[in-house]
Amino acid sequence: MSRAETRRPVRTPSPLWTFGLLRSELSITFRRWRTLALLGVLAAVPVLVGVAVKIETSDGSSFGGGGGGGEGPAFISQISNNGLFLVFTALAATLPFFLPMAVGVVAGDAIAGEASAGTLRYLLVAPAGRTRLLLTKYATVIAFCLAATLVVAVSALVVGALLFPVGDLITISGTRIGYAEGLGRAFLIALVVAASLVGVAALGLFVSTLTGSGIAAMATTVGLLITVQILDQIPQLDALQPYFFSHYWLSFADLMREPVYWDDLTRNLGLQALYAAVFGSAAWARFSAKDITA
Amino acid sequence: MAEPAATKRERPERTEPPGRSEHRERGSVEDAVIATRGLTKRYRGGQLAVDGLDLTVPAGSVFGFLGPNGSGKTTTIRMLMGLIEPTSGTARVLGRPMPREARAVLPGVGALIEGPALYGFLSGRDNLLRYDAADPGADPRTRRERVAEALDRVGLSAAAGKKAKAYSLGMKQRLGLAAALLQPRHLLVLDEPTNGLDPQGMREIRTLVRELASDGTTVFLSSHLLDEIEQVCTHAAVMAQGRLITQGPVADLSAGARGRLVVTTPDVADAARVLKEQGAGDVVVAEDRVTAEPPDRDLADVNTALVTAGVRVRGFAVERASLEDAFVALTGEGFDVAG
DSSP states (O other), X not given: OOGXXXXXXXXXXXXXXXXXXXXXXXXXXXXXXXXXXXXXXXXXXXXXXXXXXXXXXTTSOOSGGGOOOSSSOOGGGGTTTOTTHHHHHHHHHHTTTHHHHHHHHHHHHHHHHHHHHTHHHHHHHTTOOHHHHHHHHHHHHHHHHHHHHHHHHHHHHHHHHHHSOOSOEEOTTSXXXXXXXXXXXXXXXXXXXXXXXXXXXXXXXXXXXXXXXHHHHHHHHHHHHHHHHHHTTXXXXXXXXXXXXXXXXXXXXXXXXXXXXXXXXXHHHHHHHHHHHHHHHHHHHHHHTOOOOO | OXXXXXXXXXXXXXXXXXXXXXXXXXXXXXXXXXXXXXXXXXXXXSOEEEEEEOOEEETTOEEEEEOOTTSSHHHHHHHHTTSSXXXXXXXXXXXXXXXXTXXXXXXXXXXXXXXXXXXXXXXXXXXXXXXXXXXXXXXXXXXXXXXXXXXXXXXXXXXXXXXXXGSOHHHHHHHHHHHHTSSOOSEEEEESTTTTXXXXXXXXXXXXXXXXXXXXXXXXXEESOHHHHHHHOSEEEEEETTEEEEEEEHHHHHHHSOOEEEEEOSOHHHHHHHHHHTTOEEEEEXXXXXXXXXXXXXXXXXXXXXXXXXXXXXXXXEEOOOHHHHHHHHHSSOSOOOO
16 A cells, blocks of 8 residues: 555656757647748738839839838839849838737747646646746747748748849948848848747747736737737837837848947847836746636 | 557556656555545635535545536546636645646646547547647657557557648547556546447446556546446545535445335325334335335335235345435435536
8 A cells, every 4th residue: 555655756757858958849849730820921922012012123123112111121123123122121011010019829829828728737737836837838939929920921932032043132231232231131021020029029029928818928928919019100209119019029120231220229138128128027937826727 | 669568558657657756655645536625715706616525535446436526526637637726725646746746746646627628630649749749748758659658558559640720529528538648657547538429439438447546546537427437436425516415435334325116006195004013114106116215124024024924025125325315315406517
């Protein structure tokens, strides 16, 4: 009867174990139809933009005719000259909404989705460990940010190369750089865009720890995203606007200046780090003390 | 799968992956696998779900945790598993405090809590691989092998490749059970394990529980089905409205409620009279049966008295008290949902 007594479970966790959980997490995230659908939509955006520009400029005229209204760099008018500009245009088109929305869906679902499916309790009694599970989830969301951005960038690169001429390109400052360096800048821009989503990812993860419903967490995160985007347009709030996670998003265009204008880029990255720290800590504080009743 | 098939039938303790240290707990607390003292949970909003629970589950027992729906069984289990923080009181599982030492305790515990929860878009096998990847004590090198073994043990090998959302309730239940059996465990916590299973499935689960118990695993089984507990459990505890009403060996619990003497006869009036004369209490007459609390004397003499009084006896027996009788005797109420 007392045989169990002599076999108390004191096991030393393998140091590689965290990566095992991360790998499992990555594989179930990227095997979901929902994730693939989101990536599919993101891949379609550059195709739409590219085809639209191609049709618009098929008579030889240039696109948009310099009416580049208000925000964002006027990359779009350059596409017909150089397909590489489709990468910048597509990232500028998806960064305000499509990309963060996709990230909001994945981040919002991270904990709340497991809770509503009931799988969270089994992961915790496995025991995955609350802190490690949260870190794994965050790492996976960050990986999704990168994957989503690269999907847009690569799709734009391919579509741009197929529909338009490629070659040397002209920076915003008017200097000429080689195609190879242009590609390098495009990759750098993709990384910066992915890093711009880190704040939303942390916010989504925090929201995800607040509720037991995956749908509610996704909707709340996307709702917050839209709200912040609107508030960022209201001039009376300009004292607050530098603290909105989306405020410096389009600063990635500064990487296309010669020399690169770093001020807003570093502000953006600093702000994202701040959001990650604040909402990451809040998510941890909430999740590590939460009663799991779902 | 490249491993020799011979490892399959070995005792769990010998299939443990190499490199796992086994420590003998020094000065271990009693002989209890689960021990709670004054364990209490009050949910926000003031609802008292569990009230001062002192539960002791002896090592090696098959412990039945009984109570109507809403009596606090699941809240107790969640506290034991570190999912819910107790409002007050302490809980020790495998000799260590929970939830503080959850990381050390939980790898030795397999659990099925409030039904299975699965990733519908993954196959049964992939679900188990996922849960196993979450366990720090699980050796990735033996993962596939252990998953296959667990699937085999619950009879799901043939359906292992099917998506879990296509599983029937009974299959999901089996898969949940397989997840609890991925590792050799010291303690299995099974919350309503036969829910959704057909009679054949229930029988298989009971056999499995007995098998595990004979390997030295302590099984903590919650149920609202009394006969299920009675069939497999060595010990039981009864909860009602958040309180522990009783606990102990099943035999003692049933013995608490005494059996009844049942006399089957066409001459019920005479029989009742004789039984009263013989000192039987609480005589109840119904159609062709007279039941009574057996008197404190040799029942053979009681039978002789009946026959000499001219009562034609068709049947004369003592019906053993069931756990249900014990429960009713303890709570003075039926087995209904607590409000």
